[in-house]
Amino acid sequence: MNVKILFLIFFWPLSVVAQGFSDLGSRADGFANPELNPTFSFPTDHGPHPEYRIEWWYLTANLNGPDGTAYGLQWTLFRTGLRPGEAPGWLSPQVWFAHAAVTTPDQHFATERFARGGIGQAGVEATPFRAWIDEWVLEGEDFQKMALTANGPNFGYDMSLQANGPLVFHGDKGYSVKSEQGQASYYYSQPFFTIDGTLKLPTGNVEVSGHAWLDREWSSQPLSDDQSGWDWFSLSFVDGAKLMGFQLRQTDGSLYSSSTWITPDGSTSSYPNGAFSAIPLNNKTTKDRNLPIQWRVTLPDKNVDIIVTAQNPDAWMELSIPYWEGPVNVLGSHIGQGYLEMTGYE
Amino acid sequence: MVLRLEGVKKSFRNSEELVPVLQGVSFDLEAGHTLALRGESGSGKSTLLHIAGALEAADAGRVWVSGKELSQLDDGARAQLRRTDIALVFQQFNLIPSLTVAANIAFQSALSGTPDLVHIKQIVSSLGLLEQMQKYPEALSGGQQQRVAIARAIAAKPKLMLADEPTGNLDEATAENVLDQMLKLVAQTGTALMIVTHSKNIAARMNRQLHLCNGFLV
């Protein structure tokens, strides 16, 4: 029995592993729920919100090496609470875990870490900003300029980040609805990072640079009971505009979508369910799972009609919670790069 | 014809040499008839009886019991023939020591089906064994044991009864008595009887006598 799976059973009343991602919709006893018209306060809100059940600091990056080779990078720190609130030492009800990955054109490296809260092994502090688990760190004086590091058994990276635009709030001023029943989360992003640094790969170090996108999200019940997974896109076009769009797959076969159009200067247009659409064009079986690795994505209001293709179809995250996450290329009405996350394909 | 032998030969290997025991024996026995087979010790009487009883196979010649040629039968068929058509009575140790007299008597007929209890009761009472039914063989005298053996043989309603010195272990008076009853029963049931004996008296009471000498009938 894998202890990591046990841990999930241990800490989440219903196992995510057994239930799939739909578990994220289970009831949130004692935890706070996101409400309309949020007011964010920074830098405090860059830090953790232990009164909510789950929270993440989610960074993805499209990179290029000196020879033009495209790479993808992921660094995610998750917080999950057994109970709301915080307590000192081992009594802390907070559990932290993190995923790191690097995608090359023909390989995908992924690893994870786990830690209990309260003892200092992992956590997030808002000022100066520092998010860490073991030796993995995302830190900086503020949210503008940060250093990022992670290591796995066969890869690692040391990067620095520089924000070149404002924070972006999704949904209704950061209140992002996830279902007809009103499940929602607080959701904002910093999609304007430039990033450079060193990837440590089995074949040697590679100097890379590119752009990164950081998502911040917290909630207590982001999914409804009848949602089994999602397909999430963060795309950056060559003209400087960006598109965030996701659709939640529901057990009756219908979809629930949401999207944000981001202009190069950071102003946004949010779209309700149905505006954004993503249709699988091509599937590929990777690690015994059949996954769409090419999509047709449309947002008619912005004349977006594009083909999104995985740079490396094998970007399967073979971790305690398995999912697909990797860099994509965009062609069609708009041209660019981005990241795709697909969950619930088990 | 219940029993028919034709040119039966049999030899035994005795250390180095082959000793011929039967050197071409032929005779017939009809239903209801009795036959005494006499001869010196070691003349092959018992061997002949065993061959007739499908217990041993002849080296040469042919044997028919109830019209069946024995050499054509496999072990199972010969065993079935013994079960249904032949009854054997030996000089001693005929009975299964761990079964009661009643069980012993019913045994052979039970092997091939349901024993005919009325028939058995007649036999038992005519042999004077009623008192002994629940006893074990070891509690019986030699004469009683032989009478039980005969009762068992008759109870199976055989076509052919083969007896090897059935009274050899008994005193004269007992022997006479046992023989009387055996003959009476054979006569009643129409069974063919071949009896091996060295006693002139016993032989004299049979329909026919054969004498075996040096492997030949004389």
Added chain:
Amino acid sequence: MTTWCLRALLSHWWRNPVQLFAYLAGLALATALWSGVQAINSEARASYDAAAKTLGEGQYDLLIPKQGNRIPQDVYVLLRKSGWLVSPVIDARINDVRLFGIDLVTSATGLPNLAKEPSGITYDTLLANEETALKVAMLANVTVDTSIAPGIAIGDIGLVQRMLKRDDLTHLILLPNQPITQPSLSMIAPNLRVQSAHTVTNVAQLTSSFHLNLTAFGLLSFAVGLFIVNSTIGLAFEQRRGMIRTIRSLGVPMRTLISLITLEMMTLAVIGAGFGIALGYFIAAFLLPDVAATLKGLYGAQISGTLELRASWWLSGMILALIGTALALSSRIWQIIQMPLLASAKPRAWVIATGSRFRLQLIIAITLLFSTVPLALILEGLLAGFILLGCLLVGAALALPPLLGGILTVVQKYTVAPVWVWFWADTRQQLPGLSLALIALLLAVAANIGVSTMVSSFRQTFIEFLDQRLAPELFVEVETANQSAALEIFLMNRQIEVLPLLTTQVVIADLPVDLYGIRVGQTYRNNWIFLDNTLNAWDIIESGKAVVVNEQFARRADLWVGNLVQVNRDLILPIAGVVGDYGNPQGQVIITERTFKDLYPNLYASKFGVRTQDASFLRTQIVNTLGIKNNAIINQVGIKALSLEVFERTFVVTSALNVLTLGVASFAILMSLLTLADLRVPQLAPVWALGLTRRRLAWLELLRAVLLAGIVFVCAIPMGLALAWILLTIINVEAFGWQLPMYLFPLKYLELGGYALIAAFLAAMWPAVRLMRTPPSTLLRVFASER
């Protein structure tokens, strides 16, 4: 037909209940001790497995403190934040329970049953098996989980820390798949060192020889039981020859008959073996507490005190019993197939062994016995030891009947009185029938002598060893460097001889070794006895120019007196002496206190031996003055008592097994005699007719049994001693890494001999009484019915 045939076959057993009993009892005995012993072994193995699984011991490298057994929790967090993937563990005893605190989030091993009832699990619940749960129920919420190893309670690390009122850790599990870059351990945690997984002594390995001993006992009684089964089957077939002939002549085909006989015998075998397994369960349940105590005392191995019915042992017992029966049966069935239909219905006298068969046996026996000498010289290893044992046992067993025959022939030759001439001749004639039972007795007595010698030698050596090693009256353990220094000054000021003991774990000659620093003084010079040493060994050691090693190290590294030992990168010293170190699995290298401090300036003496006339007074003083906890001071007498108690428990197990094996052997004799009794009536009848009373004959029968047992016992002594020698000098060395001197215990052997004679006498009683009561008519019938 089937019903009637079966009825006839089975009627034999109802008419001969003793035979039925012998058959069932033989199978039951064969199965009982075997499955009992296997039950104990499998219970122990399951406990070891459970412990290894729950604790993950031996699977992963550990980080442990260089000194003491505590790691500050900050060090753990620092290691994690530096990229060292470790998982914290706190491990302590409370109420005789090993309390194990782990962090499930980072732990590498899982708790299987957690998955089944996740709802009941919280941070505030311990997991333990039922037995252990009771012991800790007062201290915390406990969830019963049968998969947890006995004697262990597991809980969240935070809970266990709170229960123990501690905020530190015991060791860290070094997880697999460490990240590609990592600072060196000495930079992050200079006080920790890596203990590699394979150097952790494996409990299963450690205890394997103990379990082998048990298995040997089980196998022995299994063999004896099968002797009984074999002879009962033989007897039943002999006695049923007439029945089988009759049934066949009445027209039952051979194939039917054989199938029915096989069905009958195997069904009975299943019943007998079933009884045996039930019996084995009780034996195991009876012995288990003592075995558990022995294992815990000798090896620190914790096994469950309650027995589970595991398929592994009862099925193996059943299958072995059925295979044994089938083998014995097949030879008899082969005989029936070969038997001419009209072969004499009279039971033949028991298979009489011919002279030529005896001669063949003797040749094989001599070959086997002589091959043991070169085998002992050439072969190495545990397996070789057992091959040697096998040769010895089988050789001796085969040699016994011809040997007895020879002895009887000689005795008979020098006997004049006619009754006695007959007595000897008659005894000789009975030998073939009795030989299996006598072999059983020989094996049982020899095994008892061998095992008793080994266990007693072990005890004797160990007591002497304890006297040497436990010369200091008090042992004090300190926790800090300050305490250590204070204690030494305190004792020096009072002119009390103090023997500080510095220790650390190192790798020498590629072996994990405990390195000790000692203060050479009168105590060592007077009490430590070398197995081998150079001249003036202590002087050389005291001057720091040589080391002492224990035998375990010497054997494993194959380094002996005069060889050089690389103690440290810069220090190579010769071995001046090798000491015996019984019951310790670890290798030891001993240097002087001064040299040790040069090599490890940061380490301090954590243990002290103290020589004093008034132990209890000094103890109170140390506790009151220095604040050292009372339970950190151990009285030498206490340790000794504890050690000896372990041996007493071992003895209980050994003597119980002694009694059981002798019991089995005596039962074999009884059955053989009963078997022979009926067949012997024709042989006894003429003697009776010639004027020997039945009473006299019965006494002679008794005398014969005791005499034969006596001769067997005499033969068993050298064999038992050879067995002990093999156990001590070959198997023990292979299994433990140290040799035990062999002591002889003549009184113990005489006692065993007495038991053997009593066993034989008791076994012969019933047949003798039966003979005495045989009615004359039965004897007379022999003459009457003999053809």
